[in-house]
Amino acid sequence: MSGAAFIVVDMASKSSKASRVFVCTSCDHQLSKWMGRCPQCGEWGSLEERDTRSLGLGAMGLAGVAGAGGSAGRRGGGRGSGGLVPGASAQPVTQVDPTIAKHRPTGIGELDRVLGGGIVPGSAVLLAGEPGVGKSTLLLEVAAAWAKKGHTVLILTAEESVGQVRHRAERTGALHDKLYLASENDLENGLAQVDALNPELIIVDSLQTMQATGVEGVAGGVAQTRAVTSTLTTLAKMSGTPVIAVGHVTKEGTVAGPRTIEHLVDVVLNFEGDKHSSMRFLRGIKNRFGATDEVGCFEQTAHGIQEVADPSGLFLHHRTESVTGTAVTVVMDGRRAMVGELQTLALNSEFKNPKRYMTGMDASRVSMVLAVLSERCGLPLADKEVYAATVGGMKILEPSADLATGLALASTAKRTPLPLGLIALGEVGLGGEVRRIPQLTQRLAEAHRLGFHTALVPKNCHYEAPKGMKVKEVSTLCQAVNYCLSTD
Numbered sequence: 001m002s003g004a005a006f007i008v009v010d011m012a013s014k015s016s017k018a019s020r021v022f023v024c025t026s027c028d029h030q031l032s033k034w035m036g037r038c039p040q041c042g043e044w045g046s047l048e049e050r051d052t053r054s055l056g057l058g059a060m061g062l063a064g065v066a067g068a069g070g071s072a073g074r075r076g077g078g079r080g081s082g083g084l085v086p087g088a089s090a091q092p093v094t095q096v097d098p099t100i101a102k103h104r105p106t107g108i109g110e111l112d113r114v115l116g117g118g119i120v121p122g123s124a125v126l127l128a129g130e131p132g133v134g135k136s137t138l139l140l141e142v143a144a145a146w147a148k149k150g151h152t153v154l155i156l157t158a159e160e161s162v163g164q165v166r167h168r169a170e171r172t173g174a175l176h177d178k179l180y181l182a183s184e185n186d187l188e189n190g191l192a193q194v195d196a197l198n199p200e201l202i203i204v205d206s207l208q209t210m211q212a213t214g215v216e217g218v219a220g221g222v223a224q225t226r227a228v229t230s231t232l233t234t235l236a237k238m239s240g241t242p243v244i245a246v247g248h249v250t251k252e253g254t255v256a257g258p259r260t261i262e263h264l265v266d267v268v269l270n271f272e273g274d275k276h277s278s279m280r281f282l283r284g285i286k287n288r289f290g291a292t293d294e295v296g297c298f299e300q301t302a303h304g305i306q307e308v309a310d311p312s313g314l315f316l317h318h319r320t321e322s323v324t325g326t327a328v329t330v331v332m333d334g335r336r337a338m339v340g341e342l343q344t345l346a347l348n349s350e351f352k353n354p355k356r357y358m359t360g361m362d363a364s365r366v367s368m369v370l371a372v373l374s375e376r377c378g379l380p381l382a383d384k385e386v387y388a389a390t391v392g393g394m395k396i397l398e399p400s401a402d403l404a405t406g407l408a409l410a411s412t413a414k415r416t417p418l419p420l421g422l423i424a425l426g427e428v429g430l431g432g433e434v435r436r437i438p439q440l441t442q443r444l445a446e447a448h449r450l451g452f453h454t455a456l457v458p459k460n461c462h463y464e465a466p467k468g469m470k471v472k473e474v475s476t477l478c479q480a481v482n483y484c485l486s487t488d
Contacts, residue, residue, distance in 0.1 A: 107145030116290015
């Protein structure tokens with residue numbers, strides 16, 4: 001009797017252990033034992049112990065219910081023992097209305113560029129960015145543009161009062177009778193506002209300040225953020241009304257909360273900018289309805305966020321005479337070609353290890369170009385204190401700017417300016433060779449549009465030179481330096 005009891009207790013203990021799993025709150029990865037770091041997403045301290053019986057339709061439960069219901073339905077032709085009934089009948093793909101997922105322009109060209117043509121009805125869009133970058137102002141511009149077209153827009157502001165949003169709308173010229181405001185941080189009350197107004201666009205500011213009733217945790221926590229995002233996404237799909245939600249980012253630049261919210265939405269946009277510059281860039285991180293390599297350019301002014309259709313002019317100082325240490329190149333930001341100016345300065349240093357100061361440029365690549373100039377071209381720069389910066393707060397990080405960086409540094413060392421109207425395109429290797437770069441035709445076309453008539457490019461590249469532009473092919477950095485800065 002005691003042995004039987006022991007066996008019963010032991011089996012109950014094993015059953016209890018088997019019903020416990022550890023679930024990652026960031027990626028929903030399940031483990032049988034606790035670990036400090038999730039092996040799937042790499043998050044620390046994200047594993048929570050849960051009872052598999054409380055998960056509802058888990059891996060075994062879902063398979064069992066679906067299998068029982070499906071098999072019973074096939075055998076008996078009824079609903080099945082599980083009671084599963086489809087929410088909507090399946091239909092052939094040829095009978096699906098293609099206009100359902102047609103883009104609707106927002107009225108802001110740069111935003112439409114990133115979205116792939118506009119907002120798709122029934123889509124969920126997540127706009128992420130650092131505090132103060134202008135997310136709320138940008139969405140207020142979007143709401144006003146939609147309202148001016150006769151569409152009803154509802155902004156659920158959980159961070160600010162309606163008076164604060166009204167003040168910003170006055171400053172930016174976003175006042176319109178079709179634009180409605182509601183200060184709600186409770187998700188149920190927000191859904192009631194949507195049900196009463198029936199808007200054509202919903203804006204939620206922000207996810208981390210909304211709270212869902214019946215979900216554990218505080219607003220902004222993992223469970224709350226996931227529940228709010230899931231509800232808003234479901235709302236968009238069921239009603240056909242697009243939803244744009246603001247999401248804050250962490251110190252690492254990722255969206256605050258679980259990574260699963262990025263998988264729930266259709267589009268993830270990142271709004272970024274330097275606090276010392278008025279330029280703002282909108283980048284597509286995820287887009288189910290378009291490309292993710294587009295970038296939109298904006299400028300933050302006293303009157304709101306203004307789109308910049310031609311950003312190249314902001315990063316270029318138009319000169320009538322050449323200055324030593326200055327070179328111009330063309331970089332690709334997504335699918336957009338932008339002309340940027342590099343400036344360098346080299347000074348004698350009394351220190352054994354001269355300092356290097358870089359602004360807007362990749363410090364490691366500048367140091368590499370300095371080493372190549374010193375070793376391969378014999379220019380005395382190794383013992384110099386070097387300064388390198390971009391114009392207008394532009395960030396130039398791609399290797400295609402190596403040739404322009406090398407020419408700017410060589411111009412500083414030789415105290416000879418580069419010719420006016422010259423651009424340099426090419427990656428520089430440690431052997432001093434100039435390597436090929438992609439999208440050369442588009443880069444040359446953008447430079448020619450802005451008035452540049454001479455270009456230095458790598459050899460053996462496939463490109464179409466614009467009419468009237470002189471293109472010089474170079475194989476090494478030294479050859480480029482001799483071509484541009486020869487004193488003979």
